[in-house]
Amino acid sequence: MKKKIISKALCVALASVLMFGEAAPAMAATKSLDQGQAVVAEDTVSASIDGIEAGNSATVTDDHVGISVWGSGTSAKLYVNGVEFASRKTSYGYWDINTDFYGKAGVTYTFKIEAEGSDGSTVTKTFNRKFETPVFDKSTTRGWWNSEIDETGYSKYASLYVNTEFLSRVSAKYDYYVYRSTNPKTGFKKISSNTVYGGTNCYNYDYNAAYGKTYYYQIKVVAEKDDYIKTTKVIATSPVIKVSADNWKNIYVNAELDHKGVKLNIEDRGIYNQFDIYRSASKNGGYKKIKTITGDEFTDTTVKAGKIYYYKVIPKYYETRTGKLVSGNTTAAVGVKVTMGTPVPIAQITSSTSVKLTWDKVRGANVYEIWYMQTDISGNQYSKLGVTKGNSYTVKGLKNGHLYRFMLKAQNVANGKVVCENQNDTGRVIMGYDDNIYNLRATYISTAISKDKKTLAIYTNLAWDKNYWASGYVITAYNRYTGKEENVAKISSGTKNTYRFKNPGTSTKGMKYTYVRVRPYKGSVVSDTPIEINVNCMPFASGVKVSRKTNSSAVISWKAVPGASGYSVYRTNKQSGETQRRGNVTATKYEDKDYSVKTDYEYYVVAQLSFEGAWGNSHYIYEGNAKYFAKYQHKLAAPKMGSAKNTAAGQVTVKWYAVAGAQRYWVYRSTSKNGKYTKIASVATTSYVDKKAAKGGTYYYKVAAAAVSGAGVKAQSAYSAVAGAKSSK
Template structure:
């Protein structure tokens, strides 16, 4: 929760009024003896401090620890210089008006508290009054605490005993932290330190880090080393020099920051002034305890704030704050949260396909939670939130190609569940390139051209078509298509050849051509050239031979023959070799006319692309001629044995075979009894003593037809 801040600019009567009123307000709120705050104590000292005795009982006499303890009521006046160097806020949880250093006027002023097991549940404290390890439950209603405007809390997690130097836990810490975090209150931790050297300081820091690992606490604010001294305390007895005390604080801070957390030191106004060299501390916030209505000494004159020239981030201004959610008094704190951090180094570069790559420098503040990326373009006319990220880079993939965008980035913090924002970076402008061309396809295809088309790219003023050149081994632009056209025919190509293309869209910014990313490579093939069918000739009564000239680049050839019944050409064969330049068509009818044509084809990506048909050519198969009959079989010879007759004759030239005939005595006619390939035949199972007559003729088979020669003379024989 941020305060409303009113910077004082006063003169004359206005100054006089303040001089009278402000001391009275403070007197009612802060006892003189508690102008310098203290927060943590050992078990024994806490018992003493709970009754809040005079401060002198808690420190050694004459020890220069708390400096000037003169109360504000003794101050003669508020000087004009002091007032002009201050701004004021009314106390939300006290009745005082608080004067703040003008250096913090632009910071967010955030309310917070700090707690330990003294704010444990009242019933537990009463029941276990002598065993504070049992004080494990918070006594705060954290929802009401947050509702009252408290946005952060420092929780004590452990202490080092002021006498024996042992470390003990605050067993109420986890309950406090869980209650705060669950109600959107940012949490920091503190360790009541009595470290006398750097080794002990690192031990205390590591003790806190180990507890964070054990409990898994969500710590979003600094981890504080609480440095306090007093009567009989270990730290007072140690009598550290200013150099040694500063080194002890730095050792604690270094251990904390090395673990990725923010570090800080808590001490009173006087302790910081007298024992810490603030100029030597680095990566370490200061939390000043000053129970007053200003962090300065009680005198409001002289050079304003000269006694608090160092920068502090937190101010514990009261130990008697009354806040809804707790019956007792609480320590109240201001957090001067600097949210003026400006994000720098913003760069915007157009990437591929219309994306924009953003990067910026990391903000130096360690507690920055993330960054907001804002975008504007000529269409919107205003900035809108684009992305929240924890990185220092972002790629805008929603940018459209061919547009002018402006970006700005700012860091942010989340405090008390509310977002606080740093200063916007200077804007970065970028003109996005057109997106990557897609959807390329072939619409037309010839022997010498490929007609390409593609999807329209938003914002494109035109397209550039590039073709791969084997001669230069690179893509060369072959066309510039202006306007909204999304097609182009590339001509002058060679048949049956693969070609590769890339296309990119471009826009024009004044006289500058801004080209987008190239498309993926697109490749396709042209059609084969036309076949020159040189000859079709009949090679017989049933066969035809076709010959043609080679076509470059093809896979093979397709043979087509006219079907006279349908009047359409039908593919009858595929020659699957570019080197085979002939084809024989077999099993045709003799003396019939046939018509042929041939086309080349190219196989590309498992698909055949056919070129133009050749000119038609006709051919008539040869007519079939009647072959000459075989010659007459000359005289046959008969012989008989064992009721059989053997018929023999001489070979007739060109004969396929011979037919043997025998006279049937019952019919008086010759009957064929055998057809043989050789020149003899044995007729068995004849009747003994009977006479048989034979004759033989040769035959020749042509086109499945037999042609016969003249019969031999008949010859008779009697079977023995």
């Protein structure tokens, strides 16, 4: 277009030479005219449209179309679907319009250029541009249900999700409506509308779909009414999408024999939060419920040796929005033959010639046989070492430098005969130098900080299994400051298997070390197979306690950790297994809420450090240590009794105060203050009218709060105080 403008300017200049004998300054209706160039205009100019540029194709694949038009005259206007979009006026006899138009996907727009000259002439030109139409890819149409963890730590059904992709990305803006019905052919109603500025799909989360129902969805891409579109029109329609709002997953149950009985492990539980466990001696019938659990594991300790047991599980989901307990598909039967619990012997080298074997008591066993075999001799067999009724045994007199394997036989012996037995071995035990480190662990972490809080040290107590044949151990650490591994210590004894590592740090440079490596050495040869552990972890807070504060809250407190910049408070729902971070604080206490009744919770607190290179989580160190964990169950409070009054003939009105977390209230009545009370009502309000209070009688009332846990377990509070009233009306 620039070349065309220059050519026009040259023509004007040439005409000036012919008329006046010298070249007058040329003019052109360009942006340069606004920069003070001198021009000479003719007295009259006829309208013309000399050029139009509007993309390379009639179909627009971008989010906009760039438009450039130019010509002669005093003014020009650009219309889109009959609506003025851009205009230009000029006194130089030449005009141009340069603009971008952003359209909607699937819409054809008519562009009209109208130019007017100073002589009254007009010229118009029109052209069409269609923005690319989205096409649904039928193979990608899908939908499913979604769950989320609620405030109390239970996994709950949340919404239905539907999605359908386009065959290719759509660059232009598009709108789409989502319709829903319970019938695949009729009754669709719009439930949402959305606008996307370029994308590959249409999707929707339906939070109003009721659990347990099946829905049908259809998505329509539309061009909504605006300044350039007179009426909303449908551009593309997706196939109908069927989605069921239920826990469609089939759970799986593993059953295995352990030292206590038959252990059932429920896998892929989805949002199920109750499991009824059934057992039978026959695979094909006779099942009886033996337990309802809310967790993932259960051990049946009532089984007897020599029998085969079959198990089935019915999963259930308690939907809090409806208060209904919905059953899922019953699992296939799994069978286990109870021979005896399986022993799990653990071998620990206690000297260069001895090994101590330990094990948990095996269900059904009353005696244990210990066997051993030297495995570095080809064709060797197990030999019996001894018998014990306890759960440990020390093997002495082993040969230095040899390999052994130990077997434990758990037996049930009656009248001198073995009724049944089960056995297991320890795996290979090396009675000699091994260039590996086993079971490197942090046993304790502590911190110290300077008064100005600019210097910190993290102390990590390390331990590992002794290597009796090693000359000692070499300890190295990775230095963050230098980016290199450096020697820290050399221990000159194979039996010294502990080390306290100091990791210094500053507020400006952060922690000096990241991890430590431990290697055994023999003579002058250091092992090239180290094992490492992080030494930049802040400790958990100790002394964690939980105390009830109100009917809806509790306070968690703990001891301060030197150097901590703050604390993260975590809570685990022991029924669902879900752990949630409840809050971050700088103080050493935190007030928590959102409890479910009949639910065991466990708290722990992680210290945070603002120094670079420090971690705030070292959970593996504290597993099972009650010093760092606090258990808590928030019980429903008993209602506070208000009054009981004879308010009408044959009626007594009972009132009480609301209890946080209560879903209903159970009202009990008796004709004697200390007599037997009978439940007469279950209400959601804080009052009840007893319409069966006969005239002349005195009646006594007490109330209990009731609720259902997130797993569908019912709970009742203690009773309120008693209130009495005489029905005298």
